[in-house]
Amino acid sequence: MKGTLGLVAAAGxxxxxAFQLPAHHAFTAEFDxxxxxxxxxxxxxxxxxxxxxWIYIDVKNEDGTTTQWMLEAGSPNVLIRRGFTKTSLPKGTxxxxxxxxxxxxxxxxxxxxxxxxxxxxLFVGSTGTEGPPEETKKQ
Amino acid sequence: MNTAYWDLEDHSAQPGPVLELGAIGxxxxxxxxxxxxxxxxxxxxxxxxxxxxxxxxxLDPEVKxxxxxxxxxxxxxxxxxxxxxxxxxLIAYTYDSATRIVxxxxxxxxxxxxxxxxxxxxWEGDTLVVDVTGFNGRAWLDRSGNxxxxxxxxxERYSMLxxxxxxxxxxxxxxxxxTRPWNxxxxxxxxxxxxxxxxxxxxxxxxxxxxxTDTRKPGDLPAGPTGQKR
Amino acid sequence: xxxxYRIGICAASLAVLTxxxxxxxxxAIPPSEANFFIGTPAGWVHPKTPWGDPDLQGIWxxxxxxxxxxQRCFARQRFPGADPEKVAACDPHKEFLTEEEFNKxxxxxxxxxxxxxxxxEGEAGRAFVTGIVDDMTPLRQTSLIFDPPDGKLPEMxxxxxxxxxxxxxxxxxxxxxxxxxxxxDFDLWDRCITRGMPVSMFPFRYNNGIQIxxxxxxxxxxxxxxxxARIVPLNDNTPVSPEIKQWMGISRGHWEGNTLVVETTNFxxxxxxxxxxxxxxxxxxxxxTSDQMKITERFKRINSEYLIYEIKTEDPVVxxxxxxxxxxxxxxxxxxxxxYSCQEDNRVVPDWISVSRAERSGKTTAAPTxx
Numbered sequence: 001m002k003g004t005l006g007l008v009a010a011a012g013x014x015x016x017x018a019f020q021l022p023a024h025h026a027f028t029a030e031f032d033x034x035x036x037x038x039x040x041x042x043x044x045x046x047x048x049x050x051x052x053x054w055i056y057i058d059v060k061n062e063d064g065t066t067t068q069w070m071l072e073a074g075s076p077n078v079l080i081r082r083g084f085t086k087t088s089l090p091k092g093t094x095x096x097x098x099x100x101x102x103x104x105x106x107x108x109x110x111x112x113x114x115x116x117x118x119x120x121x122l123f124v125g126s127t128g129t130e131g132p133p134e135e136t137k138k139q
Numbered sequence: 140m141n142t143a144y145w146d147l148e149d150h151s152a153q154p155g156p157v158l159e160l161g162a163i164g165x166x167x168x169x170x171x172x173x174x175x176x177x178x179x180x181x182x183x184x185x186x187x188x189x190x191x192x193x194x195x196x197x198l199d200p201e202v203k204x205x206x207x208x209x210x211x212x213x214x215x216x217x218x219x220x221x222x223x224x225x226x227x228x229l230i231a232y233t234y235d236s237a238t239r240i241v242x243x244x245x246x247x248x249x250x251x252x253x254x255x256x257x258x259x260x261x262w263e264g265d266t267l268v269v270d271v272t273g274f275n276g277r278a279w280l281d282r283s284g285n286x287x288x289x290x291x292x293x294x295e296r297y298s299m300l301x302x303x304x305x306x307x308x309x310x311x312x313x314x315x316x317x318t319r320p321w322n323x324x325x326x327x328x329x330x331x332x333x334x335x336x337x338x339x340x341x342x343x344x345x346x347x348x349x350x351x352t353d354t355r356k357p358g359d360l361p362a363g364p365t366g367q368k369r
Numbered sequence: 370x371x372x373x374y375r376i377g378i379c380a381a382s383l384a385v386l387t388x389x390x391x392x393x394x395x396x397a398i399p400p401s402e403a404n405f406f407i408g409t410p411a412g413w414v415h416p417k418t419p420w421g422d423p424d425l426q427g428i429w430x431x432x433x434x435x436x437x438x439x440q441r442c443f444a445r446q447r448f449p450g451a452d453p454e455k456v457a458a459c460d461p462h463k464e465f466l467t468e469e470e471f472n473k474x475x476x477x478x479x480x481x482x483x484x485x486x487x488x489x490e491g492e493a494g495r496a497f498v499t500g501i502v503d504d505m506t507p508l509r510q511t512s513l514i515f516d517p518p519d520g521k522l523p524e525m526x527x528x529x530x531x532x533x534x535x536x537x538x539x540x541x542x543x544x545x546x547x548x549x550x551x552x553x554d555f556d557l558w559d560r561c562i563t564r565g566m567p568v569s570m571f572p573f574r575y576n577n578g579i580q581i582x583x584x585x586x587x588x589x590x591x592x593x594x595x596x597x598a599r600i601v602p603l604n605d606n607t608p609v610s611p612e613i614k615q616w617m618g619i620s621r622g623h624w625e626g627n628t629l630v631v632e633t634t635n636f637x638x639x640x641x642x643x644x645x646x647x648x649x650x651x652x653x654x655x656x657x658t659s660d661q662m663k664i665t666e667r668f669k670r671i672n673s674e675y676l677i678y679e680i681k682t683e684d685p686v687v688x689x690x691x692x693x694x695x696x697x698x699x700x701x702x703x704x705x706x707x708x709y710s711c712q713e714d715n716r717v718v719p720d721w722i723s724v725s726r727a728e729r730s731g732k733t734t735a736a737p738t739x740x
Binding site: 200203204205206220222223224225226227228229231236237238240247250251253254255277333334336337338339341343344347351 | 418419426551560561562563580582589596597598605607615617705706707710711718719722
C-alpha cells in the first residue's frame, strides 16, 4: 500500500540522517563550511570528556613556530562502547586532520577525518603504525 | 555530621573565603578524620595543596558545581542514599545529582577516567568493601585544597555500627601525591524523618553567572550581596 | 471417613489453586499488537527480588526505541528523503507495520551497523571525529506516541504557545537565525542543567543507558545522560508542598500486580518536553513544560528480556490533551553505562557566543575562556 511503503522509505531516510547528524549540535552554526582545514600535526593530548571529546594537535608552521589546534570529537561514552579505548589515539601520533574551522576564526575545528600520513588509515588501537590489527596478528 | 567537607584535617574556627557572607560563611572548628591526624604529602605536592588553598575560590571544583569525586561525595554536607539491591548497589548523592554504581557481580574495568571513578564492591562478612579506580584526577578531597591525581586509588569500607549508624572508612592512595596510603574514618547518621527522601540540588544553574565570565556583557550580572557592581 | 473428606477438600483446593497459578504461568502469550509483537513464553514466571517485589532490575537502554519516530506521519521539511506525497498518504491510525513491512525495514541496506563496518575498513579516524551514535534497532510500531490516536503531540493552549515563543535553544526553528549573547540564549540541556521530563525517558543519539535498581521500598531509575538517579519511593503518600519544584519532579511509585506505576509531580517549569534528537519531534526544542505537569509511567515486564514502557504526560497549562507514548525496552546487561560529566567540560556556551559575536561584528577573535 502506498502509505505504508512511504512510511518505510521515510524511516530509511531517517536512518541515514541519524547517522550523519553530528553528535550534539547543528554543525554549521559553529563551524564554517567555507573554511575547510587540513592540518598535519602531532597529537599533544586527547581529552575524553563530555559533551565532546577534544583532540589537541601541535601543528608546525612554516616559520618554525607551533600552533595548537583543538579538534572536536564525539562523546567518549559512545566511543568506548564502540571499541575505542582511552589510548586509541596515543600522544605523539603524527596525524592529518581534515575539518572545518570555527566561525570565530579561533584554532578550533570540527572534524571530518583523521588519518595517518601517507594516506594510511587510523585503526582502533592504532599505535601510529600502518595496517589493521588483524593483519598484525598474522605475523 | 562532621566538617570534613571544609577540611579533612584538624581546623580551628575561622572566617570563610567570602567576606560578605559574614557568619553564614564561617568555617566551624573540626577535628581531623584522618587517622594519625595529618595527610602525608610529598613536599612538592604539599606546595600544590597550599597553592590550591590560597586560590580555592578559583580552583575548587565544588565552586563550579563540578562532580565531587570519591571520597569527597561521602562527606558533602547534604544527604545521600544507598540503594542496596541483591546485585549492584547504587549510591545517589544530593549534590549535583552525582551517582555511582558499585558493581558487585562481574568486575568492571575503568574504561574511561572519570570524576567519580569506577567502583567494584564485595562483601567481607558484614562490611562492603569498595575498590575505586579510574579517576581523572580533577576532583578535590575537600574545600581546603587537599587533592589527588589520576593515579588515585580509594578503598572504602561501609559497615553498620548500629541499626542507624554507618561506619565509613576509606584508604586513600596516590603515589604521585602522598608518601604512603592513609585512612579516613567517621560515622554517618541515618536520616530518621518519616518518609525521608533525597531532594534535588542541580547546582549548575546557580553558578552560570560565575562560570561564563568572558561571555558576560557589562551590566549583565545582578549586583553583589552588598549592592556592588560586578 | 472425615479425614479422607478433609484431605479430599484440601487436595481439590490445592488442585484448583495449582491449576490457576500454573495456568497463569504456563500459558504462552503469543505476539500481537497488545504486547508489541513480543510474546511471553509458556511457563515464564515474573522474577522477584529477595524481598518479594517484582524484579525489573537491569540495564534497559533507551536506544532500543532509537529510530522509531515520536510522531506518526510527521512531515519534516528538512528531511532530504521525505516525499510530501508519500507523507500525505500515510495512515495516521496505522499503529504497527505489517510483518512484511517490518522485515523490509530490518533488512534495509542502511540497517547493518555502518559504524562497525567503517571501523573495520579503517575509518576509525572519521568515526572518532565526526561523532557516532549508539546502536539503534527498528521497532514494529509506527510511532512512539499512541495517544492522541493519530500518534501526534496534542495542540498547545494559547498559554503554551506563549511560553514556547519565549524559549531558547541552539536548535533553530525553520528559517530562524539564532543569536547567542548570554547563557540565557541556550536551552537547559545545552547548559548541562537537565534534559528534563518527559524527554529524559526518550532515546537520544547516544548515552541512552538506563539502569533500574531496587531495594525494599524503593525503585531507582538511573539515567546515563547528565547523570540522574530518579528515586521512586514505594507507597509513600506523604504530601510534598508545591513550593518544592524540581527539574525531575518528585516521584512516587506503587505496584499494580507486576506493573510498576510511577507518578511524578512538582516539576520546575522550563525544560523542553521534546528534543530534536528524538526522530519526528517538533524542531527547535521549544515545547514548554509547566509546574502543573504530571507524568505517569508504567513498567511492565513481559518476559526475561523485555518490558513494555508507557509514559503519559498531562499539563493543563500547556496542553489541550494529554499524550502517551509506549514502547518496548530490552534488557542489555553488557551495555556499559559510563559517567556523563557535562558541566565540567561544556564549551558550548562560550564557543557559540564567540562565534555569534564574530558573525555579527564581522571580526574574528580568539575563543573565549571559561574558569
